[in-house]
Amino acid sequence: xxxxxxxxxxxxxxxxxxxxxxxxxxxxxxxxxxxxxxxxxxxxxxxxxxxxxxxxxxxxxxxxxxxxxxxxxxxxxxxxxxxxxxxxxxxxxxxxxxxxxxxxxxxxxxxxxxxxxxxxxxxxxxxxxxxxxxxxxxxxxxxxxxxxxxxxxxxxxxxxxxxxxxxxxxxxxxxxxxxxxxxxxxxxxxxxxxxxxxxxxxxxxxxxxxxxxxxxxxxxxxxxxxxxxxxxxxxxxxxxxxxxxxxxxxxxxxxxxxxxxxxxxxxxxxxxxxxxxxxxxxxxxxxxxxxxxxxxxxxxxxxxxxxxxxxxxxxxxxxxxxxxxxxxxxxxxxxxxxxxxxxxxxxxxxxxxxxxxxxxxxxxxxxxxxxxxxxxxxxxxxxxxxxxxxxxxxxxxxxxxxxxxxxxxxxxxxxxxxxxxxxxxxxxxxxxxxxxxxxxxxxxxxxxxxx
Numbered sequence: 001x002x003x004x005x006x007x008x009x010x011x012x013x014x015x016x017x018x019x020x021x022x023x024x025x026x027x028x029x030x031x032x033x034x035x036x037x038x039x040x041x042x043x044x045x046x047x048x049x050x051x052x053x054x055x056x057x058x059x060x061x062x063x064x065x066x067x068x069x070x071x072x073x074x075x076x077x078x079x080x081x082x083x084x085x086x087x088x089x090x091x092x093x094x095x096x097x098x099x100x101x102x103x104x105x106x107x108x109x110x111x112x113x114x115x116x117x118x119x120x121x122x123x124x125x126x127x128x129x130x131x132x133x134x135x136x137x138x139x140x141x142x143x144x145x146x147x148x149x150x151x152x153x154x155x156x157x158x159x160x161x162x163x164x165x166x167x168x169x170x171x172x173x174x175x176x177x178x179x180x181x182x183x184x185x186x187x188x189x190x191x192x193x194x195x196x197x198x199x200x201x202x203x204x205x206x207x208x209x210x211x212x213x214x215x216x217x218x219x220x221x222x223x224x225x226x227x228x229x230x231x232x233x234x235x236x237x238x239x240x241x242x243x244x245x246x247x248x249x250x251x252x253x254x255x256x257x258x259x260x261x262x263x264x265x266x267x268x269x270x271x272x273x274x275x276x277x278x279x280x281x282x283x284x285x286x287x288x289x290x291x292x293x294x295x296x297x298x299x300x301x302x303x304x305x306x307x308x309x310x311x312x313x314x315x316x317x318x319x320x321x322x323x324x325x326x327x328x329x330x331x332x333x334x335x336x337x338x339x340x341x342x343x344x345x346x347x348x349x350x351x352x353x354x355x356x357x358x359x360x361x362x363x364x365x366x367x368x369x370x371x372x373x374x375x376x377x378x379x380x381x382x383x384x385x386x387x388x389x390x391x392x393x394x395x396x397x398x399x400x401x402x403x404x405x406x407x408x409x410x411x412x413x414x415x416x417x418x419x420x421x422x423x424x425x426x427x428x429x430x431x432x433x434x435x436x437x438x439x440x441x442x443x444x445x446x447x448x449x450x451x
Contacts, residue, residue: 008033009185014223036180068164068205070109074261074270077299078232078245080253083110083164085203087252088196090170090225092210093234098243098263099209102234103166104132105267106207111139114163117156121148121172121182135267148182150175150191154198162204167195169209170224192227225249236263236357242277243268244358247297257297258358275302275414278356284384288376291387291416292368293407294360300403300410302387303358305365307372308351318347324354325369326361333370333392340396341448343370343377364401366392367420370444380451387411388420396444400424408434420447 008020010033015026023030067082076082083089093099100123107116116139120128125144132142143162147153150173157165167173174182175190192208199206208228225231230250236243241264247257260274271277279291279302288307293300305325312318322330330352337343352369354360367390375382389407390398401407404425411419418437421429426440441447 007036009036011185014185014189034184036178036184036186068110068113070106072106072109072270073272074245074259075106078247078250078253078257078259079230080250083205084229084252085205086199087230088199088206088208088228089230089232090208090210090228091232091234092212094212094236097234097236098268099234100168101131101135102243102245102261102268103168103207103209104128104137105135107142107164107166108132108135108137108139110164111141115141115143115160117143117145117160117162117165118168119145119147119153119165120168121146122169134265148172148174150194154194157198157202157204161202164205164207166207167209169211171211189223192224196227242271242356254297256361257299258301275300275410278302278358279304279414285381286384287379287381288372289384290368290372290375290382291384292360292362292365293387293389293410294362294365295403295407296362300406301358302410302414303360303365304355305360305368305372306353306355307369307376308353309345309373309376310349310351312347312349319349319351321349321351323352324357324359325352325365329363329366330369332394333366334373336392336394336396336444337370337373340444341374343374345373345377363391364389364407366390367398367441367444367447371420371447374448374451378451383417385415385417386419387416390420390422390441392444398422398424398441398443404428405432408436408438412436 008017009015010024010027010029012029012032013024013027015024017033020033024032067084069076069082091099091103104118107118110116118128125146128144145153145156170188170192171183173191174187175194178186178190180186195206195208198204210224229252231248233246233248234243235246241262243261243263245259245261247253247255249255260271260277261268262271290305291302292305293302320327320330330350334343334345334350338346368388370392371382371388389401391401393399400422404421408419412435416436418439420439420441423440423442429438
């Protein structure tokens with residue numbers, strides 16, 4: 001007989017304890033324990049039951065290189081070439097950013113492979129139909145279900161065998177095996193475990209929508225992100241017409257891939273030439289502006305780094321307002337500039353911005369960021385047809401960067417005339433022909449001499 005007892009579960013990592021405590025001993029977070037009722041069901045497994053789950057490696061049959069694909073190339077690229085059978089994908093994002101719209105459009109694309117099921121625990125069928133009509137979706141094999149019990153959803157899967165199922169959202173789904181309320185860590189964990197289990201057994205693909213908290217984390221236990229095969233984060237600023245889909249985990253493709261979409265009345269559309277989109281509004285020459293080719297996953301984006309310096313206040317600490325770039329990295333670059341080339345801006349207010357709302361994590365943007373600061377400090381204009389790529393060491397040396405060919409080809413495509421590159425990449429670059437003027441630099445002092 002099932003026994004019930006009260007336990008406390010950490011919302012961040014799923015750690016359980018029989019009594020409430022303030023700080024989780026597993027993940028170190030404070031005030032994350034929630035009271036739940038847990039059922040314990042004693043089961044005895046026979047050796048015959050266990051042997052049914054074991055197969056010889058040589059006996060397992062797979063469809064080589066088969067993936068579900070769409071006409072949206074950016075989606076397929078993020079998925080590593082398409083959706084793998086039995087894959088479970090978690091899509092997160094702020095409320096109202098367009099997750100449901102994106103998934104409804106994707107569902108329509110996948111209908112060519114067979115039946116697709118869209119399950120909503122938040123909207124009625126008429127609301128989903130209204131959105132689909134606005135998007136121009138009229139697929140007869142796209143089925144809608146308004147349900148919150150995971151066992152009922154999985155029973156339908158066994159009955160109709162759809163190719164792909166969309167769950168919107170996992171926070172509204174609950175399992176009859178758990179006594180806690182919908183959205184609690186145990187309910188999310190239990191429901192997701194059942195979904196992953198059925199996906200691996202049947203080969204049915206699942207897209208799961210996950211809400212995020214005010215600090216940008218996925219609502220529910222951290223275990224949720226570990227259970228699924230891929231995690232995509234849907235990003236975008238309120239008032240902007242574009243959206244960014246970023247992969248933070250992908251078992252069947254590259255991580256940190258990024259795709260850009262525009263939001264319109266007819267839904268989301270991919271922006272194929274994203275580099276041109278982010279650097280379109282520029283003059284021929286600017287002060288404090290530099291173009292850098294940064295790598296996001298396997299794709300190169302051309303982004304603009306803008307810098308501004310103002311006289312700091314006589315009282316208090318100078319301002320450091322950094323958007324889209326690592327604040328600590330800017331502090332390091334300022335220290336390098338001060339030590340190696342006399343960039344004395346320690347008492348000034350420093351502002352650094354990456355237009356478009358994208359954050360740069362690629363260390364190859366170091367050189368471009370320091371050049372932008374130096375341009376403002378010396379009031380020297382920079383041609384917007386010249387880019388810079390290179391990582392800076394603490395001694396002022398410009399270090400070798402990876403995937404230099406992809407970066408230079410992207411600059412060529414956008415009509416750039418020249419680029420500053422590390423001397424350490426010379427051998428690799430000279431093996432190929434480029435329409436760019438290549439300017440090699442060993443250290444930041446060499447750039448100052450050329451400037």
